[in-house]
Structure formats: structure tokens, C-alpha cells
Amino acid sequence: MNNSNELVFLILLAFSFLFIGILSGVVVYLYLKSKNSSSQDQALDTHKAEEVLSTEHSYCENHSNEASKGSCAICEKGFCETCLRDWEGVNFCPEHLKLVSENKWVGITNIRTTPSDPEAAMYIYNFKKEQWKTEKTPTYIVTHYKINFEGDHIESYVMLYVRSQDEDYLKDKIVKIN
Numbered sequence: 001m002n003n004s005n006e007l008v009f010l011i012l013l014a015f016s017f018l019f020i021g022i023l024s025g026v027v028v029y030l031y032l033k034s035k036n037s038s039s040q041d042q043a044l045d046t047h048k049a050e051e052v053l054s055t056e057h058s059y060c061e062n063h064s065n066e067a068s069k070g071s072c073a074i075c076e077k078g079f080c081e082t083c084l085r086d087w088e089g090v091n092f093c094p095e096h097l098k099l100v101s102e103n104k105w106v107g108i109t110n111i112r113t114t115p116s117d118p119e120a121a122m123y124i125y126n127f128k129k130e131q132w133k134t135e136k137t138p139t140y141i142v143t144h145y146k147i148n149f150e151g152d153h154i155e156s157y158v159m160l161y162v163r164s165q166d167e168d169y170l171k172d173k174i175v176k177i178n
Contacts, residue, residue, distance in 0.1 A: 058078040060080035062079065066080035073090045073091055073140035073141065074100075074132070076129070077093065087101070092140075099138055100140075103165075104164040105164065107161050108162055108167060109121075109174065113155065113156045113158065114151070124158050125141065125158075128160060131170070137170070140161050
């Protein structure tokens with residue numbers, strides 16, 4: 001080989017090693033992040049997990065031959081794609097969509113969860129379920145996500161929405177349990 005061919009060969013070889021090194025680093029990084037993400041996944045989408053648990057292997061409340069697609073954010077019963085309606089990113093059954101559209105709703109919580117504290121907002125989910133079960137008070141939960149670049153994790157903010165006429169009563173009640 002002449003000098004110019006050897007130089008090109010050495011440059012290509014160096015770039016190959018560099019590429020393999022970077023690729024290996026990315027693979028190791030992704031592997032380590034996936035191991036760490038199991039706790040983040042729990043904090044990321046508590047609402048979706050509850051939705052899956054409440055509708056898994058179930059059928060629509062209105063159509064017994066149709067599998068449920070998801071659950072109503074208020075009553076948490078499973079409904080098929082035909083029945084379930086989206087209102088500002090939240091699913092409701094036909095009955096509760098009417099309730100949501102006819103009322104003013106206000107958020108009374110904004111609880112932050114992190115991968116190190118994924119269950120910080122569980123009391124809100126329990127409170128919501130208990131209010132519906134015992135008093136049939138309609139509420140729903142919306143979770144917003146924020147990427148924390150400094151801490152290299154995703155935070156979730158859990159907001160309980162209540163009808164404006166129930167705001168003071170439910171605020172007092174939820175403060176007592178937290």
C-alpha cells in the first residue's frame with residue numbers, strides 16, 4: 001500500500017473504532033436507563049395503570065358484547081370505543097360527559113410525584129374512589145408531566161378536578177386525609 005492509501009485506511013479504521021465506541025456507549029446508556037425507568041414508569045402514568053386495571057378483560061357497560069376500550073374518568077366503569085368520549089384529553093361515558101359539559105370544574109390538588117416518590121399522589125386516587133363510592137360525588141383526575149433535566153427524570157403532577165359547587169367541601173375533606 002502506498003502512503004495515501006494507508007492514511008485513508010487508518011482514518012477509516014479510527015472512525016470505525018470511534019463509531020463502535022459511541023454506539024456501545026449509547027447501548028449501555030439505554031440499558032441502564034431502562035433498568036432505572038421501571039420506577040419512573042410507575043410514576044409516569046398512574047392513571048393509565050388504573051385505567052388498564054379497571055377495564056382489563058372487561059366489556060362495555062352499555063354493550064355487553066363489546067370489549068371496553070377504557071374507563072370513564074368519573075365512574076371508572078369500562079366502555080367501548082362507541083360509548084367512550086374524549087373531553088379535553090380525558091375519557092368520559094355518555095352520562096358523565098353531559099355532567100362535565102354542564103358544570104364548571106376546578107382543580108383542588110397539584111401533587112408532584114417523582115421516580116423516588118411515585119406514590120405521593122395515591123391518596124388522591126383513593127379519595128376520588130371513596131367520594132364516588134360513598135357519596136356519588138363526581139370528580140376526575142388529570143396528570144400532567146414535566147421533564148426535570150437537572151434531575152434527569154420525569155415528574156408528574158396529579159390534579160383532582162371537582163365541580164365548583166363542591167370545591168370548598170372537598171378541599172376541606174382532602175386536606176384532612178393528607
